Amino acid sequence: MFRNALSLASACYLAIATHGVAAAQEAQVGADPSLDAAIIVTANRRAQNVQDVGAVVAQFSGNELLARGATDSTDIAQLIPGVYVSGAYGGQSQQYTIRGVTQSDFLDTIENPVAFYIDDVYITSAQGQTMSFMDIERVEVLKGPQGTLFGRNATGGLVHNVVAKPKLGIVEGYGNLTYARFNELNAQGAVNLPLGDKAALRVSGLYTRIDNFWKNAYPAGAAGSKSILSFDGPQGNTQGVGVSPRGQDLGGTETAAVRGQLLFEPTENLTIRLTGGYSKTRLSTAPYTQEATIAILDANGRVIGSERVGPNETRIAIGPGGANVPEFVALANGVFVRPAPGGNYFGYVPLDPGSLTLSEDFARSDHGQVSAQVYAGHVTYDLGGVQFHSVSSYQKYGKETYLGDGSPVNILGFASRSDTRAWSQELRLSGESDRVQWQAGLYYLDNKVDVLQGILEPKGSALANIPAFFGNFLAVEAGNDLVATVAFRSRSISGFGQAEFKLSDQFTVIAGARYIYEKQTNAYRHFNARNLDDYRVEGTFVSPAFQPDFNNRRSFNLWTGKVQLEYRPVDDLLVYVGVNRGVKAGNYNAPFTFSPADTVATADMSYAPEKLLSYEGGFKLTTGPLLLNASAFYYDYKDFQAYVFNTASGVVRNVDSKIYGLDLEASLRATDELRFGANFGYSHAAIKNFAVAPGVLRTVRPPYSPRTQITGTIDYSIRSVAGGNVALNATVSYASAIYHNIRNFESHRFAGRTLVNLSASWESETSGLSLSIFGKNVFDKRYGQIGFDNTTVFGGQNVSYGKPASYGATIGYKF
16 A cells, blocks of 8 residues: 555655745635745744755645635645544544544543644643634644644644734735535634834634534434333333434534734834634534444453444344354343344444434534633844743633434433633743854643533433443432543643754754653542433532542653754755654543443553654755655654543553654646645554453554545646636545544444545735635545444444535635
8 A cells, every 4th residue: 555655646746735925914815825935934933944944844824725625723634644633522623643643532631742833822722723714824734743942842743823913004904705515604804903103903803604514314214123122110211202402403513703913013122912812613412423333252252343234234242153142232131133234232223424414313403612712922022132032821711512322312422511721831032143043941831621521311311220331320210421520730831942053054953852840630520410401411419430539649750852963965955864752741531430340440540641752854855846855754652642442431541652654745836827736644653562452462553543645736827817816726635544443443444535625716916806616525525534432332333524525605805
């Protein structure tokens, strides 16, 4: 596969078109992503041409993001091989994976190994990694460990969203209105106003919405079926009993956002910028469908695999020699086969997702919401040869979400509520001489997260009050909620620095380091609660759960470092090789336990920091109309924080991993009007001797980590058409197969996918008017995006799919 993918990449010029004018401009349609200007990035905390940065950096201007069909932060994963997304809640929460460095735990206390920034502010909440682009100047993505420059240390890389900033003495702005399939509407704009000679105000706003495009055919797929257990008497009755409301269409969202920035330049040496942003999103319950799956057992009764069932499958589980193992399911109660061939344990035969149709009782079109507030102060002061920089921030995230079991049978749901508050302060000095450029600073972060989450079994649920599942709990007529609460706080202070020493006109040495002291406290409580709401976890205590409460405080002393040698034999060629150590602090588990056998040992309730040692070398070449970059890397990944989802919960365990791979980039301007680009990324990640079951060791791949990714682009511009310029774009992206679970069972595998985006735009040469039409995922590829394995609970797995085909038009105006 690697050889075939490499050949394909070569045919596509081994490239990505990451070129675009990086000047501060609004995200307007109709602009041709140009190769004529140098690409300026701030990857090293100063403005540099991207070809002078000895690292793999992808950069997209706001204009180019629109041309490529990227309207929110997770869309860039389609444009950058080596970058992928994991997530939860049917894709309503997503987070980045870079080169196999990933974290798929959806607990809100977890920080991602890929650091996410908005306007130099590190966003602590994983929920904050999903956002619509608004008044964006550019997005920069750096691959590899980060720690000697940027505010928060990270093992995988970083994504930096650079917003358009206020300008002195200029009145300008823009407005865009987009309408697309599923009644999708995106209206956004910004205005820049001078306030005298030394101040300016910039205000940006966004409103976006889309209808619930997953049509709910409830109760299709379950008609006439009976659940495995006949729930009579005190154990309830699932026949005809459902949640309320139920069976509504899913997938819709509605977001409103505003950001204000106030710029002061009282003197030539001092710049002060104050920013504040607020957004609120309303969501349906998570748009999951279900696939029927079956467990594979060995002679000792251990689950060593699972697979999707065929249309005639009636076995409960598969034992040695293909034998049916009905006693595998505690709910069997004398019924030894699945109620409906090809269905789950409760008789549901999943519908074909190709028609964007699902069947689910736990489905509410307007239940969830996410809110975000981010405030920051940016100060830059020239001390005379030394620059002082300060970034102060406060952020607050609130979330309430819900996901059902993906079926029309009242089995269970999962509800979560969380509040995140974080304060950060970065102080940094920078300077340069003839031979040395240096930066040094301090970074402080105080992150507090409160979580209330639960597995909900409302009245009539197939699992409520079942002794086999809740034998330690008191019976509750209204139903059971299995609840976990977490109060987490992390305080971190670090000192960092990096210097570049120019040994000669050709050789440069870069060295940097960071020391981190981090202190954590965590309080976890697990109990059985009375179900008071079919969709909302309330936490009314009834009785203790099997898992004991866990309270802990601890601290870490961590460090990162970097040494790199750069060689420039000629002006247009950079060769580099380096060693880089990244680190990410440990955290805590918050499991759900259904029986004494599910309990997590006290020692496993916390997990250690992960350390990644990167060895990387490459070159960057610009020769006439051709740009060609290549980089090879090897990661020695110690104590990788691996999330293992099993039953209806999961834990993070520390394991070692090895990753190696290759990045190739190139772009070619064939003529003044025609440009080709492609990008190839390959990463081979392996975790050896991983316990997929007690005593069963295998080599596995991290989840959400495709081995091969390729992106190809064609841009064609036509000047002076009806008083304006026309830009045509085609973008093709390929990602090979992934696993959604680290155990790598066959049912966990999602096939590879190829997506095609097209756009055509026209922009007036004189009036500021622009028009465009576009298609995203134009061939309507249905591909698995996120999955959770519940084979041992209800004989199926929850699956969410990537965005379906969308077609639309945008009208824009800038002044």
